[in-house]
Amino acid sequence: MNEWKKLSLAVAVFLAAFYIPFSNPRVSSAILEAFYMLQEYAREHVLFCLIPAFFIAGGISNFISQGTVIKYFGSEAKKWVSYAVASVSGTILAVCSCTVLPLFAGIYMRGAGIGPAIAFLYSGPAINVLAIIMTARILGWELGVARAVGAIVFSILIGFIMAILFKKEDEARTTEAMVGFEEEKDARSGMQNILYFASMIFILIFAAWGKPAEDVGFFMAVYHIKWYLTGIFLIMLAYILIKWFKHEERVSWVESTWTFAKQILPLLLAGVMVAGVLMGRPGTDAGLIPSEYVAAVVGGNSLLANLIASVIGALMYFATLTEVPIIQGLVGSGMGKGPALALLLAGPALSLPNMLVIRSVIGTKKTVVFVCLVIVFATISGMIFGSIF
Numbered sequence: 001m002n003e004w005k006k007l008s009l010a011v012a013v014f015l016a017a018f019y020i021p022f023s024n025p026r027v028s029s030a031i032l033e034a035f036y037m038l039q040e041y042a043r044e045h046v047l048f049c050l051i052p053a054f055f056i057a058g059g060i061s062n063f064i065s066q067g068t069v070i071k072y073f074g075s076e077a078k079k080w081v082s083y084a085v086a087s088v089s090g091t092i093l094a095v096c097s098c099t100v101l102p103l104f105a106g107i108y109m110r111g112a113g114i115g116p117a118i119a120f121l122y123s124g125p126a127i128n129v130l131a132i133i134m135t136a137r138i139l140g141w142e143l144g145v146a147r148a149v150g151a152i153v154f155s156i157l158i159g160f161i162m163a164i165l166f167k168k169e170d171e172a173r174t175t176e177a178m179v180g181f182e183e184e185k186d187a188r189s190g191m192q193n194i195l196y197f198a199s200m201i202f203i204l205i206f207a208a209w210g211k212p213a214e215d216v217g218f219f220m221a222v223y224h225i226k227w228y229l230t231g232i233f234l235i236m237l238a239y240i241l242i243k244w245f246k247h248e249e250r251v252s253w254v255e256s257t258w259t260f261a262k263q264i265l266p267l268l269l270a271g272v273m274v275a276g277v278l279m280g281r282p283g284t285d286a287g288l289i290p291s292e293y294v295a296a297v298v299g300g301n302s303l304l305a306n307l308i309a310s311v312i313g314a315l316m317y318f319a320t321l322t323e324v325p326i327i328q329g330l331v332g333s334g335m336g337k338g339p340a341l342a343l344l345l346a347g348p349a350l351s352l353p354n355m356l357v358i359r360s361v362i363g364t365k366k367t368v369v370f371v372c373l374v375i376v377f378a379t380i381s382g383m384i385f386g387s388i389f
Contacts, residue, residue: 030277033286037276038269049099052204057106058257059197066111073112074174086119087155097354098268100124102260105361114170115163118370123155126349134324142389147344150381154345158373166366192244199237206230264357271353275317295333301386309339310378313347314371323347338386346378
């Protein structure tokens with residue numbers, strides 16, 4: 001940090017301390033809400049969502065060859081394969097917009113093209129099967145179907161557009177990654193690697209398995225035995241690591257995991273606090289922006305209502321499944337069906353913490369384009385849906 005940046009930071013802190021009306025009840029409650037939200041995030045998401053995701057990202061970085069990633073997800077890969085896999089990934093991974101980040105960073109840094117990587121980034125949290133079912137049961141089958149179809153189509157379209165806009169940069173990045181690259185001989189069989197990653201993925205899925213708002217048969221049954229299933233796969237992973245991995249490989253895996261954690265976690269936690277100040281925790285009305293203001297501007301099906309719903313969804317942090325009861329409350333307060341869909345398509349896939357991390361991985365320009373595409377597509381979809389229903 002140069003001296004001018006240090007001076008600017010000092011001036012900003014001084015002005016904030018001097019002018020922020022801390023005695024105002026709304027301001028003081030919003031600041032407290034930021035710490036409540038940070039605590040809630042740490043308790044509910046770091047241990048059971050982020051840490052497993054960091055270890056999977058570390059595994060991708062160490063044990064999936066660069067040639068394999070580029071072959072199936074690089075700029076020259078078969079488009080129907082790479083986009084098909086990326087666009088339906090969320091049906092397997094029940095993750096939120098923050099938990100998907102280490103996985104996205106892992107495949108992107110390993111050589112995946114910007115298009116498939118972005119398709120995975122969007123679809124991962126957007127088409128969680130339980131979230132789609134809850135949307136259909138609580139908000140109506142029309143919203144459930146529209147959300148599922150919109151999420152898959154959006155992930156492919158946004159990925160394609162990103163690939164076209166940044167084609168030259170992406171090809172140069174892939175070419176640079178392959179310079180001097182020699183495919184190394186894997187110490188394990190393909191089946192052994194599959195079991196290694198499958199065990200970690202199932203640990204992530206079951207450890208992060210949320211309690212359904214309603215008794216949704218299979219999903220509630222899994223919730224009751226989630227820790228037994230998690231324990232089984234932890235034992236399986238421990239056996240695999242002891243039997244099939246060398247000591248130096250395990251050390252390298254942990255080091256890569258720590259590298260992803262250092263890069264991503266501070267930005268996430270800072271973003272969670274800012275989101276807490278602005279919006280408050282989901283379901284509360286303690287942020288700087290009152291919930292009644294939100295409900296007032298997203299009524300009807302105008303372009304402005306859909307756009308505002310998309311922007312709010314893009315900025316607000318939704319933990320997995322929390323978006324459904326929140327939107328149920330907003331609909332009850334007068335939110336239109338079009339803006340509800342717009343928020344469902346923009347909200348789970350984006351958040352302020354999510355944007356900060358994406359920027360650190362792909363840069364400011366690509367992040368701005370990605371966020372704008374999500375907001376535009378969500379807004380258009382909301383208007384079309386609202387005009388039909």
